[in-house]
Amino acid sequence: MELLRNMSGQERVNKALALSAQVMRMSKAAIRRRHPEFSDDEVNLKFIEMTYGKELAAEVREWMASRQRHG
Numbered sequence: 001m002e003l004l005r006n007m008s009g010q011e012r013v014n015k016a017l018a019l020s021a022q023v024m025r026m027s028k029a030a031i032r033r034r035h036p037e038f039s040d041d042e043v044n045l046k047f048i049e050m051t052y053g054k055e056l057a058a059e060v061r062e063w064m065a066s067r068q069r070h071g
Helices: 002-006 009-034 040-052 054-070
Strands: none
Touching: 009 040, 040 054
């Protein structure tokens, strides 16, 4: 706690962002271990589904499909 108190506001924000990114990496690594057959996109979609819900994951999946059809 003392270390956190001695950090500037920007240092605390940077630490929080770094920890958040680490948790995301760990979560995606767990998905990869459970589903080694998943592509990177499928891992990201599963992460979105687990974190933000099936509805958002479905919308992102459709957006990705439309990008592939038009690009």
